[in-house]
Amino acid sequence: MRAIWFVSQIALFGLIASRMIAIPDYFRYYVSGLSVMTLYSAAIFIGFDIYEEAEHGVFEYLLSLPVSRRQLVLGRSIGGGLRSFIYVGPLIAISLYVIGAINPLSFLVSLFALFLFSFGVSGMSITIAVMIKSSDRFDIFMGVLDALIVRLSTAMYPLAIVQAANPVYGGLASFNPITYAADLFRWGTGIESIITLQNPLVPLLGIIAFFSFFTFVGVVIYDKSIEGGGWQ
């Protein structure tokens, strides 16, 4: 389903919308942003697994394993990020083919940032899932969050345009992990001329902060919520 969405977004929406947009090379810009959006929505899915495990009694089994709570949540966060990365890997390969040439070193840095980004999103999803404790509310919350976090980012449009359209939107987009990931991915794939990225270190630090915050906050909240059937 997600592959159909991804391919139709590139082959239909991206191709036609790039005609409508005045930004040069918007098609490549859009395709790279789409890869990050897809990675985000794939990494979110680990939160739904938490509810499924609780429903089927797998949670008790996981708690009985000879690993600490911290190892458990860190493993889940990294596992969720890694599996989404593997899942989205072929789609990223398609987008790289569409985007064209890359600088290998920059690309490796941006790929590392995407890894951290997907771990961070998985950690965020686990944290929210454990806090909300209702799969329906989680579904709604993540839907609304997805709508805001993706649209208030540079996944679909450059930051300068967002700021020109609305300074509040621009301010929010400047501190958005999807903006950091999308800008770094574009920098890595060699289309940074469109995004006017002054210093790739800034988004890289932003991604590291996002990953660290949700992984370690996730560990603490998970640790406090799961004992004595607290997730139910």
Added chain:
Amino acid sequence: MKAILHILEHDFRNFFRYKWWLVGLISMNLADLFIMAVVYNYMLSDKAGITNYFNFFAPGLAVTGLFASAFMIGREINMERRREVHHYMLSLPMTRLELAIGRVLSGGLRGMLYMTPLLVTCFVFVGFPSIWQLFLILAVLFLLAIGISGLSIAIAVSTSSLEKFITARGLVYYTLFFCSSVFYPLSLIQDLGREGKFPAFLVTLAEINPLSTASDMIRNFLLGSPPFFPSSLLNVLAFSAIFTFGAAFAYMKIIERK
């Protein structure tokens, strides 16, 4: 008639069970309009022939909302089939035809209900149509809604698993959404077709797509462009007739077999 009303009541009760999910969906639609469309306003090229993307997109958003919500009935019918709830539905004291027409009609009416706040938002921000134009808009959207409901029911009863239904739904969704004038003017798709960059059959699909007809008709009434040809309403009429009767027939025949 009374039996159809019972089916409508049943399906509307189901619909309101997901009220928070619907609130989430509406907020996503509004984020598209108040964030994405506002930002796209600042990126438009002269080729697009649009002066204000927000105004252009608002009618298209109402149509996409209608499509997504009218399609929800298919998911419920697919679930009923998998969980064998359809045996209960077949045991109800009503004819198969009443049952099938009730399901198609309720899917369409639920779509209309969901779409109403999006259409009102469109009117508030873009402009109000005349009373006759409003009647025509509602009539066309209603025909479109029951056609979409029929299409989703036809897919739901023809697919044996949720995965197959979701995959088929994805194909239909994205093909009909993106090969239409919901997000961009039809002229852009036609230009790409003339340049050989877009398959001719997809250009034809965009031209006869009922989503294009409905979006462009509302735009014409509110913005004065693109041109509206009353003959294009035949696309909506044909779509609605084919899928309403096709789905009613498929629903009666296929669920009896299982």
